[in-house]
Amino acid sequence: MPDNWIHLCIDMQRMFAEQTAWHVPWMATVSPQIIELAGRYPERTIFTRFIPPPTADAMPGMWRNYYEKWPMMTGEQLLPELTDIVADLKAFAPPARFFNKRTYSPWVDGRLYETLTRDKVETVVITGGETDICVLAAALGAIDLGYRVILLKDAVCSSADETHDATLELLGGRFSVQVEITETDAFLSSL
Known part of the structure; x- marks a missing residue:
């Protein structure tokens, strides 16, 4: 494994860990693996945070429709502290860094790439x-930008098992030249 790698931890936020409309029940299952990696390499970790707009009207195009469906997840109604990273991970920052985004992909505005x-x-x-x-948006963007992508399958989660499995199959199959899917222990052992 080369020295020039970064751990991009996607949206491990309280609004997904706690009882909200966007709750991801098995986020707790993958947390130990993420804590292990971020704990060993906090200086190589970037935590993304999905930050909802204050209101649906603050977003362009279909994002407006999206937040009209989820008004309870806009800044008007969502407690601000719920956008923060879960406490077990927040302890690693600094040196871990934060990257806020308004869309699924962290690559859209170019700041992360820079x-x-x-x-x-x-x-x-x-x-x-x-x-x-x-996670899919982050992986596809990284592929498009030419990065080698390593996805830790025991450290990603979804609220929908069927599409979680299908996404891992898609990335591991169709994108097998650009994406390596492995487990956290195997990755850590390779370092």
Whole structure:
């Protein structure tokens, strides 16, 4: 494993861990693996945070429709502290860093790419949730940007088992040249 890798932990936030409309029940199951990796390498960890807008009207296009469906998850109604990273991971920052985003993908506005380019990162190790939404968007964006992508299958989660499994199959099959799917222990042993 080369030295130029980063751990991109996707949206391990209280609003998904706690009882909200977007609760991901088995986030707790993958947390120990993420804690292990972030704990060993906090300086290589970036935690993304999905930050909802204040109101549905603050978002463009179909995002407006999306938040009209989920008004309880906008800034008007969601407690601000629920957008924070879960406490067990927050303890690693700093040196771990935070990256806020308004969309599924962390790559849309170019800020994350600029940061990783400046840091000469070539490999992105992905953990977090949800496998079939924000993790998928992060992986596809990283593929498009030419990164080697390592997805830790025991450290990603979803609220939908069927699409979680299908996403792992898609990434491991159709994108097998660009994406390596492994488990956390195997990755840590390779370092």
